Amino acid sequence: MRADPLRYLSEELDTLKAQGLYRRLRVLDGEQKAHATFDERPVVNLSSNNYLGLTTHPKLREAALEATRTLGVGSGSVRTIAGTMAIHMELERRLAGFKRTEATVVFQSGFTANAGTVASVLGKDDFIVSDELNHASIIDGARLSRATIKVFPHRDAKAARAIVEALPRERRRLIITDGVFSMDGDLGALPELCDVADEFGCIMMVDDAHASGVFGSNGRGTIDHFKLHGRVDIQVGTLSKAIGALGGYVAGTRALIEFLYHRGRPFLFSTSHPPAVSAACLAAIDVLEGEPQLIERLWENTRVFKSGLKALGFNTGTSEGPITPVIVGDASLAMKLSDALFREGVFAQGIGFPTVARDKARVRTIVTATHTPGELHFALDCFAKVGRSLGVI
Secondary structure, rough: OOOOHHHHHHHHHHHHOOOOOOOOOOEEEEOOEEEEEEOOOEEEEEEOOOOOHHHHHHHHHHHHHHHHHOOOOOOOEEOOOOOOOHHHHHHHHHHHHHHHOOEEEEOOOOHHHHHHHHHHOOOOOOOEEEEEEOHHHHHHHHHHHEEEEEEEOOOOOHHHHHHHHHHOOOOOOOEEEOEOOOOOEEEEEHHHHHHHHHHOOOOEEEEEOOOOOOHHHHHHOOOHHHHOOOOOOOEEEOOOOOOOOOOOOEEHHHHHHHHHHHHHHHHHHOOOOOOOHHHHHHHHHHHHHOOHHHHHHHHHHHHHHHHHHHHHHHOOOOOOEEEEEEEEEEHHHHHHHHHHHHHHHEHHHHHOOOOOOOEEEEEEEEEOOOOHHHHHHHHHHHOOOOOOOOHOO
16 A cells, blocks of 8 residues: 655644644635624624625625626636736726826736736845745745845834845845735834835835725825835735735836736736626725725724723734734634634634744734624623633733
């Protein structure tokens, strides 16, 4: 009988189980909403990136259905062969106008937008200066580029400046940061890093996935929030979170976008979005521009929930937005907290290493515009009950 060459994987899984870190996928039955059913249990959903509730917005539903009726269910090809449809070009035009840049290109996901762009615009003789807590897609893109990677402490623009100052000026140097950090909910040091980029002639890049639809006028992101238009060379956004659909995009100069059309490997080698996805994203831009009350409601709910957690004595770190971690330190304790909350009727996922540092495990919460005051107060009551029973507070 042939020996199993992958037996070590089962052994690794057994180790995770012994440490209390093994997680199985929770299954959503029905729609992605603020109150949803996971694993056949109705819960207040604090684990979704559906910031504005657009996954079920009637305008997005109808746009997707109409596009399917008239254009079919798929594009049938990659963009550079036969897969560029008029609706793809219209979405890129609308996104460029929304982001106030010359042009945009849409990728199949936010991950591929980040990784594909970094790997495309730099090479082995170049340098990347990266915040230590940047998203995994940035890290993977940096590795694929073969550029030399220099990491600065989280949000420490002075340290970034010292790194850049020591690099050869004749080489390309890219400074990159998340706009909003996905595990801590704090903002990148964008104004200060832009100053460094301006002083030393560096390329400035921002991953604005968790700021899209949340920060800035009508949800234009952190570049708009900090009034940095024209100072960030490469902006990455997502269509999968507040926009409510699927995909990612890169915004910048026409030359940057034309270059990515020719050299962005995910763009070149992945089939383009189905028409329904592009149509839903176009409808989402209409909603962002025409229904600002959704973002106002998101921020009101954020203030209520965040202040409630702090009043109970939970450690919410440095969060500045709807992402609010409840940091407990020990990974096993974070998973116990998450599981106990779920039994009480609240879905807030536990997060441990390698997503966060070993001593920074947490339950990560995200409120949305569509949570009701009653749902938020119910969730806070559950946090109070479970937090006390586990000795977290």
